[in-house]
Amino acid sequence: MLRRIRLFNRKLSTNVKPKVIADENVISNVENQSYKARHHPGIVKLKTVSLPDNIVKAITKITADYPIKALVTNSDLLGRHLRYRVPPMESDQLNDLKHKLYKQELWKEKDSKIQSEEKFHQKIKDKVKILLKEKVYNWSPINYDQQQSLLYLFARSSMEYAVLAKIFLEISNRDPDFKPRTLFDFGSGVGSVTWAANTYWKKHLFEYYNVDISSDMNDLALTILRGGPGYSNQNIKGVFYRQFLPATNVMFDLVVSAYSLLELPSFNTRMDTILRLWNKTNKYLIIVENGSNAGFKVINEARDFILKMNQSNQGHIFSPCPHDLVCPRFLADDNTPCNFEINYFHIPLTNKFEMQKERYSYIVFKKSVDKDSTQNWPRVVRETLVRSKHCICRTCTADGKLSEVIFTASKHGKTMYHCARSTKWGDRLPIILDENAQNSNNLDTKTNSGKRDLCSLTAEENLDKKSSENNT
Numbered sequence: 001m002l003r004r005i006r007l008f009n010r011k012l013s014t015n016v017k018p019k020v021i022a023d024e025n026v027i028s029n030v031e032n033q034s035y036k037a038r039h040h041p042g043i044v045k046l047k048t049v050s051l052p053d054n055i056v057k058a059i060t061k062i063t064a065d066y067p068i069k070a071l072v073t074n075s076d077l078l079g080r081h082l083r084y085r086v087p088p089m090e091s092d093q094l095n096d097l098k099h100k101l102y103k104q105e106l107w108k109e110k111d112s113k114i115q116s117e118e119k120f121h122q123k124i125k126d127k128v129k130i131l132l133k134e135k136v137y138n139w140s141p142i143n144y145d146q147q148q149s150l151l152y153l154f155a156r157s158s159m160e161y162a163v164l165a166k167i168f169l170e171i172s173n174r175d176p177d178f179k180p181r182t183l184f185d186f187g188s189g190v191g192s193v194t195w196a197a198n199t200y201w202k203k204h205l206f207e208y209y210n211v212d213i214s215s216d217m218n219d220l221a222l223t224i225l226r227g228g229p230g231y232s233n234q235n236i237k238g239v240f241y242r243q244f245l246p247a248t249n250v251m252f253d254l255v256v257s258a259y260s261l262l263e264l265p266s267f268n269t270r271m272d273t274i275l276r277l278w279n280k281t282n283k284y285l286i287i288v289e290n291g292s293n294a295g296f297k298v299i300n301e302a303r304d305f306i307l308k309m310n311q312s313n314q315g316h317i318f319s320p321c322p323h324d325l326v327c328p329r330f331l332a333d334d335n336t337p338c339n340f341e342i343n344y345f346h347i348p349l350t351n352k353f354e355m356q357k358e359r360y361s362y363i364v365f366k367k368s369v370d371k372d373s374t375q376n377w378p379r380v381v382r383e384t385l386v387r388s389k390h391c392i393c394r395t396c397t398a399d400g401k402l403s404e405v406i407f408t409a410s411k412h413g414k415t416m417y418h419c420a421r422s423t424k425w426g427d428r429l430p431i432i433l434d435e436n437a438q439n440s441n442n443l444d445t446k447t448n449s450g451k452r453d454l455c456s457l458t459a460e461e462n463l464d465k466k467s468s469e470n471n472t
Contacts, residue, residue, distance in 0.1 A: 018397075018433040020405060022416045023377070026430040030415050037418035042377055042428035044170045048355050049162035050345040054227065054235055055195055059153065059347055061228030062220075068349055071154055078148070079155035085262050086294035087270075088139035097135070101128045141263065144214035153190045153220060154347060159358045160189070160258060162344035164196035166426075167286060167362060170319055172200050174372055179204040180253035184280055186245070186273070187260025188212045191221035197254065198236050208239040209252065215243060245273075251282040258288040261298045274302045275309070281367055284318065291339030291359025299338075299361045300330050306365055318366040320379050320426070325400030329381070332402065337361060338381060340426040377428040378403070384423055391421045397433050405433070 030037050039045070051059075063071060089097075105124045144152060171178060180201050185193040188210035197205060212218055218241040225234045255277050264270045278285055287302050289295035303317070307324055310316075317324050320340070329338040339359045346356055378395035381402070385392040390408045397403050407420035416431070423429055 017405075018403060018435045020407075020412060020416075021432040021434055022412070022419075023374075023430040023432070026419065027413075027415050030419065037415060038422035040419050040422070040430055041173070041374065042419075042423060042430045044166060044173065044427060046166050046169055046342075048343040048345060049158075049165050051158055051161055051347065052195060052199070055157075055161075055224060056347065058224045058226070058228045059157075060349065062223060063150070063154070063349060066150070071151070071349075075151045075155035078151045082156065082259075083290055084292060084294075085290070086137050086139070086292075087262055087267075087298060088265055089136055090267055094136065098128060098132065101131050101135075105131075139265075141265065144217045146216045146220075149190070149214065149217045149220045152217070153224075154349070156259070157190050157192050158344050158346050159342075159356070160192040161196055162342045163288060163358065163360045163362070164193055164256070164258060164286075165199060166342055167288070167319075167364065168196055168200045171284060171364070174318075174374070178253075178283065180283065181205065182207045182209070182252040182254070182282075184209045184211075184252035184255045184277075186211050186255070186257045186277055187263065188221065188241070189217055189259070191224060191239075193256045193258055194221075194225075194236060194239060197256075206238045207252075208236065209246070210239065210241045211243070211245055212241070213243050218243070245276060246280075249279075251280050253283045254286070255281045255284070256286045256288075258286070259290070261287065261289060261302070262294065267301070270298065270301065271305055274305055278306055278309070278365070281365070283367055285365040285367075286362065288360055288362040291337060291341075291361050293335065293337050296330075296337030296339060296361040299363050300327055303327065303363050314369075315365050315367040316369075316371060316375075318364040318375075320362065320364075320381075320396075322376055322379055322396065322398045322428070323400045328396060328400055328402045338396075374428065374430070376432060377430055378405075378433060379428050380423055380425055383425045384421070386421055391417070393420055393423060393429060395429060395433075399433075399435060401435075403433060405429070405431075 026040050026042075029035055030040065050056075102124060105127045142148065180197070181204060183194070183197050183205055185208070188194070189212060191210065194208045194210065197208070210218070210221065212221075222234075222239075222241060223229060225236055225239060226232060227235060257273070257277055261270050261273070264273060274287070285306075287299060289298050303321075304326075306315075307317075320338075321327070327338065329336065339361045341357055341359050343355050343357055346354070376398040378397045380393050381396050382394040390406055393405045393407065395403050395405060405420075407417050409417040412420070419430060
């Protein structure tokens with residue numbers, strides 16, 4: 001009964017939805033069987049990712065003398081800590097919070113009887129310290145010594161390699177002429193960026209410049225490339241490790257900062273680092289962080305910083321955004337990050353070889369004025385909802401808005417409908433959404449019946465409608 005009441009109380013939507021204009025080249029290629037709808041160029045199809053065999057063999061040799069059970073347990077703890085890590089609070093914010101809490105406690109204790117004023121204020125300060133521990137994230141730098149580096153290898157290397165492989169694959173697909181000669185990896189860790197880049201551009205890369213402040217981490221990364229302890233021949237040539245950013249003005253074709261910004265102690269340090277990385281970028285700058293709210297916030301900081309600095313139009317956002325405007329997800333302020341998901345296999349050092357999922361946030365900048373013909377295709381920013389005879393794609397569009405598009409074969413054609421059904425979270429739809437043109441197909445003309453067409457209902461409304469029909 002409640003569902004019936006909810007259904008009948010809903011008002012008809014009068015908002016004019018944008019017109020869906022399918023990409024004619026994609027539709028033509030699918031109909032001519034140049035490729036299938038599930039393989040249209042907006043899809044970045046990557047099977048569940050596992051580490052390269054030579055890397056797995058090297059890791060197996062490195063961990064041969066360690067107790068696997070303890071290694072798994074401790075690496076899980078480190079992994080959870082890094083997944084939910086947030087940047088440190090800025091000093092001015094911390095001082096403001098202290099002052100606010102002090103005033104609150106001062107008001108609460110104004111009538112308490114204490115022998116001296118000195119003891120009274122000390123009591124307030126002690127309470128403020130306790131409250132700060134509860135309200136402020138206790139950020140501290142992680143010392144990656146030999147043991148911590150090994151735990152990081154086991155906790156994060158598979159996931160990081162999978163994420164970078166997915167990002168590099170899209171660049172390779174959309175820009176086949178890009179053949180990087182040099183790579184710069186800031187916060188290189190155990191070398192996952194090098195492994196992934198070598199997968200796609202092995203024949204072209206001749207210099208891999210890695211920077212990580214931990215010498216133990218650099219030693220571990222080099223040991224992995226050599227095939228394990230006791231080996232001297234590197235599997236990948238031209239790899240260099242340093243502990244600090246290079247002072248020279250040398251530029252690199254591909255610059256990457258993967259899961260490193262949250263390790264920096266302040267906003268100013270992050271922005272200074274991003275500026276230096278952008279100045280060293282010759283073609284592509286890639287920044288990746290956790291798919292948490294904290295990770296998304298840091299990515300958006302970097303995004304806004306570079307866009308404001310890029311007044312001379314030296315470059316643009318390559319992915320995931322189809323625009324250079326303010327992020328609509330950030331403007332929504334709904335505590336929902338813009339993130340994406342990847343499936344991967346963990347390092348097979350135990351009997352468990354299960355598929356795992358990881359969410360990440362990222363941004364790719366391209367130092368070029370020219371944009372490819374598909375740059376304006378909207379990005380699917382949540383899982384596509386495939387339902388009976390229709391599917392729902394929630395997208396970020398070229399005009400900087402979040403838009404929900406409902407596809408049916410009868411209204412958009414079978415080819416476009418099958419393309420939409422095959423488009424997954426993180427892919428792009430081969431369409432243009434025209435906000436200025438009224439799409440009569442998206443409006444229900446049968447308003448006399450008091451019902452909307454099934455295709456214009458959201459997923460929740462479909463369930464309510466079916467339930468009410470069954471009940472009647």
